[in-house]
Amino acid sequence: MNNRKIRTHGAEFAILYRLCDLTVIGFSLAAASYLHLGNVIHNWLLIVTLISVCYLLFAESAHLYRSWRVSNFQGQMMATLLPWFGACALLVAFFFFSKTGEEFSRIVMFLWFVIGGSGLILWRYVARSGLSKLRNYGFNTRRAAIIGTTANGIELAKEFKRNHALGIELQGFYEDRCADRIEGGLPSPMLGKVKDALEQAKQGNLQHVYIAMPMHAKDRIARYLNQFADTTATTYLVPDFFTYNLLHSRWQTIGHVHTLSVYDTPFSGVSAWAKRLEDIVLSVLILILISPAMVGVALGVKLSSPGPIIFKQYRYGLDGRKIEVWKFRSMSVMDNGDDVKQATKNDPRVTSFGAFIRRTSLDELPQFFNVLQGSMSIVGPRPHAVAHNEQYRAIVDRYMLRHKVKPGITGWAQINGYRGETDTLDKMEKRIQFDLEYIQNWSLWMDIKIVFATVFKGFVSKAAY
Numbered sequence: 001m002n003n004r005k006i007r008t009h010g011a012e013f014a015i016l017y018r019l020c021d022l023t024v025i026g027f028s029l030a031a032a033s034y035l036h037l038g039n040v041i042h043n044w045l046l047i048v049t050l051i052s053v054c055y056l057l058f059a060e061s062a063h064l065y066r067s068w069r070v071s072n073f074q075g076q077m078m079a080t081l082l083p084w085f086g087a088c089a090l091l092v093a094f095f096f097f098s099k100t101g102e103e104f105s106r107i108v109m110f111l112w113f114v115i116g117g118s119g120l121i122l123w124r125y126v127a128r129s130g131l132s133k134l135r136n137y138g139f140n141t142r143r144a145a146i147i148g149t150t151a152n153g154i155e156l157a158k159e160f161k162r163n164h165a166l167g168i169e170l171q172g173f174y175e176d177r178c179a180d181r182i183e184g185g186l187p188s189p190m191l192g193k194v195k196d197a198l199e200q201a202k203q204g205n206l207q208h209v210y211i212a213m214p215m216h217a218k219d220r221i222a223r224y225l226n227q228f229a230d231t232t233a234t235t236y237l238v239p240d241f242f243t244y245n246l247l248h249s250r251w252q253t254i255g256h257v258h259t260l261s262v263y264d265t266p267f268s269g270v271s272a273w274a275k276r277l278e279d280i281v282l283s284v285l286i287l288i289l290i291s292p293a294m295v296g297v298a299l300g301v302k303l304s305s306p307g308p309i310i311f312k313q314y315r316y317g318l319d320g321r322k323i324e325v326w327k328f329r330s331m332s333v334m335d336n337g338d339d340v341k342q343a344t345k346n347d348p349r350v351t352s353f354g355a356f357i358r359r360t361s362l363d364e365l366p367q368f369f370n371v372l373q374g375s376m377s378i379v380g381p382r383p384h385a386v387a388h389n390e391q392y393r394a395i396v397d398r399y400m401l402r403h404k405v406k407p408g409i410t411g412w413a414q415i416n417g418y419r420g421e422t423d424t425l426d427k428m429e430k431r432i433q434f435d436l437e438y439i440q441n442w443s444l445w446m447d448i449k450i451v452f453a454t455v456f457k458g459f460v461s462k463a464a465y
Contacts, residue, residue, distance in 0.1 A: 014065040021059070022052050024119040032111035047104070050094065051087045058083030062270035073128060078444075079270045080120050086273075088113045132164075141167040142234075144208035145197050147224060149175045149186060152240050153212030157187045168208060171200075176220075194224060201231035212238040247401055247440060265404040266442040274444055275377065282378050282451070283371040290365055297362050301328050304353035310366055315383035320403045323375040325383055326366035330354025367409050379447045380408025381435035382419075392428055402435040405442075410454040412438035412446075 026048050033039065059065065062083050068076045095104070144160070146153045153173070160170040172189040174197035191197070200206045209228055213221050221237070228235045247263045267275050298309050310326055317323035331349040350358065357363040370376040376383070381402040384392070393399045413419070413434035418427060438446070 017065055018056065020123055021055070021120060024123060025052050025055065025116055028116035028119050029108075029112045032108050032115050033105075035111060036105060036108050043104075047091065051091050054087035054090045055083050058086045062273070064270075068128070073125065076124060076128075077121055078274065080124060081117055082270050082273055084113075084117045084120060131167075134167075141169050142207040143171055143205060144168050144210060145171050145191070145200070145206050146173050146188075146210045146212055146238075147175070147194055147197060148212040148238075149173050149177070149190070150212050150214060150240060152238055153210070154186065156210060156212060156238055161187055171206065194227075198227050198231065201228060201233040204232065206231075206233050209233045209235045210238050211235065212240075214240050247398075247404065247436065263401055263404065266439060267405060271442075275447075276374075278444060278447060279371050279377050283368045287368050287372075290368075293362065294365050297328050297357055297365065300353045300357070301330075305329075305332055305351045307332070314386050315407065316386060316389050316403055317375050317383065318403060318406045320400060322386065323370070323383070323407075325376070325407075326370055328357055328363040328366060330358050330363045364409060371409065375406070377406040377408045379410055379412075379438075379450045380405050381411050381438070382414060382431075383407035392432075395425065396429055396432055398436060399432055402432060402439070405439055410450060411435065412450060415450055415453040 029044055029048055033044070059079075062079045064076075064079045064083060092109075146157055157170055157173070160166060160168050170188050172191040173186055174191055174194050176194050197206065197209065201209060209231075211221060211224050213224075225235065225237075301309050307329055309329060311329040311331075312324045312326055314322050315325045330351060331354055332351055354363070367376055371378055389399075411434070413431040416434050418431040418434060438450075
């Protein structure tokens with residue numbers, strides 16, 4: 001039987017990268033010890049082994065040892081530092097619970113954590129820069145051609161033009177279709193028909209061939225693959241997955257079978273750690289700062305109308321699971337069933353004090369406790385009542401994809417003006433559009449920008465009744 005596998009390039013370097021990391025971790029402890037004590041501390045092998053094992057385990061979870069050739073350095077740096085911080089935290093916990101911390105200098109440990117983290121980043125930066133410069137001078141480069149002038153083929157060509165560090169010199173396009181069927185302008189020249197590319201590949205003038213064809217053109221794809229099998233060129237398929245309007249898709253391996261998730265969450269591995277750490281740190285700091293305001297609002301709710309201070313309403317959370325969202329009660333009723341009416345202008349259900357805390361978003365302050373519980377996030381799509389979810393999921397395209405992440409206290413839609421009542425279908429569609437745009441483009445920097453924008457313009461809204 002023919003045993004066919006799909007392999008990932010870059011795996012050959014994974015062992016070398018691990019060895020470099022272990023070397024940096026060991027030498028950084030020796031450097032820290034020598035700087036403070038003038039010699040290497042005793043029992044150094046034990047603690048180097050402990051932190052190295054923890055670091056490698058965390059690094060595997062963060063997918064650190066994958067290929068970073070086409071990724072930005074900021075992402076690689078984050079994927080390096082978070083496992084290091086996690087390993088350091090576990091080592092500190094080990095010292096505390098085993099009561100062995102007194103045997104090791106705290107200054108040496110602190111220096112080690114700083115030097116080790118810096119070293120892990122520095123050697124990667126040097127290696128990345130060195131490879132990039134070598135490729136700019138023509139070393140370790142490959143000549144390539146793209147078969148097909150589809151939209152994804154053109155986008156691939158633009159990526160080659162933008163990223164010289166890839167070490168791929170794009171010669172141009174080859175296409176059998178008529179010139180009037182070409183999709184837009186080409187960033188590289190049209191060099192001829194596919195048979196011309198085939199001849200170039202047979203002569204050894206092309207090392208990489210990228211077949212960028214529509215997925216429905218399976219017969220042509222099969223024919224081209226069969227033809228280029230008679231060359232030594234490495235042949236790639238660039239399937240037109242973009243026709244499916246992907247949302248954070250990623251490859252996954254089930255046994256030896258590779259699959260592509262079409263709709264996925266941006267939070268996996270190191271991203272999930274970073275997002276949760278952001279939520280815990282920010283929510284604790286914010287709760288400390290707003291505690292006097294929360295006491296004042298609680299008194300105002302209690303004195304202004306009868307009923308409980310906190311109103312708990314079911315919403316859909318991550319993956320569409322029901323969660324209880326906390327708010328300061330702002331109405332004389334507490335709807336939480338299958339028929340929940342959104343608050344409107346001059347709504348008689350809203351108390352006088354409730355109208356004030358709704359306009360200023362003070363009613364949402366208890367949701368920081370939801371963030372600490374883990375059911376919500378600081379930044380994310382705002383949670384809708386279950387009844388509204390069921391109403392809009394049937395009429396708004398891709399509505400439920402907003403539940404690929406945790407709901408947030410503030411979000412991209414809110415700072416762009418879509419906060420409060422959504423009394424028209426167009427307003428809800430715009431809100432969903434911004435929610436999905438946030439999921440597609442998420443980064444820690446984007447979260448920080450949304451938090452700052454919320455402070456200045458996201459709390460008070462004329463549309464919040």
